[in-house]
Amino acid sequence: MAFQQGLSGLNSSSKALDVISNNVANASTVGFKNSGTVFADAYASSLTGAVSKVQIGIGSAVQAVRQSFTQGNITTTSNPLDMAINGNGFFEVELQSGGFALTRNGQFNIDKQGYIVTPLGDRLMGYQVEDPISGDVRAPATVTADSFRTMVIPSTGVGAAATTEVGLSLNLSADVETIDGATTPLDPNDPETYSYSTALKIFDSLGKEHSLSLYFVRRTDVVNSTWDVYTVLDNDTATLPATPNATLNFDGLGKLVPPSDFVLTSNLGPDADPSVINVDMSMITQFGGKSTPRELTQNGSAPGEIAGLSISRNGTIQARYTNGITKDIGIVNLTTVRNNNGLSPIGNNYWVETPESGGFARGEPGNGLNGVISAGQVEESNVDLTQELVQMIIQQRNYQANAQSIRTQDQILQTLVNLR
Template identity: 45%
Template structure:
């Protein structure tokens, strides 16, 4: 019987060394979770022996369990590398259509713009709006628009914030009259084809009585022109004694109550018809300070090529374009399980759900028990190399000790055989 006991010890120690060797071999494998061999004793028993226990007959490896503790986060600088800092797994769809899960976030782009793993599996996530709002709860393949550029968008609104100098005299009272170009600014807007169209605005202080319609003498008025010659008058800005704009008396578009719009004509030759742009000038003031433009913006843009990708802590994928625009293109999904040790490893850092693990619980990074994502980083293996080397020496001693029990039993039998 001692031979079988010693042999079971050799087998268990050998299996333990296999597990330790695998841990050491994967000390630098991204997303790797170390394993440990867990042992159980073997006991012999027979019927009718009463309450007495049977004798031990050796040891067996009960299971090899993986330990899903957090690995260190290593910064890589690659925008498609993603680490999970906390609970959860990336959900992926393998090339054979099987759903799997992984902690390895070394993602790539294929020729069609799909975000994939090193094994070619598709990374799954949720559809979002262009502003990052999640639109569904069913995971889909994450795809980036790497082909055609994003289309142009015509300007629909202009926001203007600036200060007109309250100390400025009425232009017509000066000799010679103050040039129209003294107080001016410009910006670029875009038509529906993304063709740039320069828009200039010039401001001339006028006598309130000459305004159209006339305003009270207790107000200050400025005419607004779109050309430096002062021939195209598009409205009047009216200010009160506190230097604040009076929208009710202002005829220049202010985007309030349908006050009006600027009609712009695309640069010839163009098939694009004239189009209207609303102007929000509620941030315009008149104080005793120099003319200064603090904000002059518009919402249009020309076509743009993809120039970069960033992944936020919530998993939202944001694309950057050559026209300065950013758009959200999905949100990486995470999955978790009631019993992560019930997952079945299939290699390449991938796991399959089993009856023991339970069904996956899907969600988004940073919500509930799911960890946050770190773009430009990967999760290192959680293998403690020093501990594994110590474990290896311990397993080696156990192997040697079990071999010694077999050797000793052999010597005892040899002595019995040699009795006369």
């Protein structure tokens, strides 16, 4: 009986040493989760052959090897596609061999086809919508099963966008003198003929840049103060209209009296389509002090190529283009299961679904029980080396003790055999 108990303890200690050695070997592996051995005692039967208070055990046995899915430390990297999960959830990847697997290893790169892949080449899953004609991809407004797919970074940039909206937010000084249009007509080259001017760049349908200059002339300063607004394109005085593009009326509180918008129609270039631009002046005020621009906006752009990527806490991948445009091109998926310890490890820090784990529940980072994403960072292994080394010493002593009991049993049997 002592021999059986010693042999059982020897096997259990050996199994525990294997688990600890694996933890120590993978202590520096990104996304690795340590394991612990769960032991149980083993009983053969009672000495009397029936239920009795005298039962002799036959040692211990390994009941399970259980992984710990506690959070590991977060380390900053220089790769913007590296991601760490703060909280619950796994990255889901499509395996090259088929099927899906889960991982906490957030080290990702882009392959030659533009897919976001692990170091093994397995593709990251997320949410994207693809234009069937142009192949352009974008983040869906709402994540659905239809938009769940392998994540790809588009190889093409964004095309030109003609300016269709201009917004003016500025203050026109209430202290300036009025200018009589009958005696002093507007001359863009003579600052004495207008009260204030500003300019901004706009774009035609080909993405070519043009200049839109606006000239403000104060006409009256009683009851409702009025200002005339004129436009000039590309500093060409020939484009100056004979009559104002619009007239602004201000009340005694310096606020605009609607309407305050106008539409500018022009041919910005011989090869470009005609431009129709709505100029919004609702944010213009008239207060004392200097005439000052607050914000001048327009929605056109030149063509551009991808210059960089960033990933938000909620998993949104945003592309930055050389023309200053930013665009959401996808959302990283996080997957959870009801029972993490029911997952089956398949190596390479991958786990797959089993009946004990429950089915995959997919969603956006930060939604429900899902954790959030930290971009440019990775989650280190949660192995505590100090604790593992202490456990190794303890298991080595247990191993030696059980080995000694077997040696003693062997010596006793040898003595009995040698009796004459």
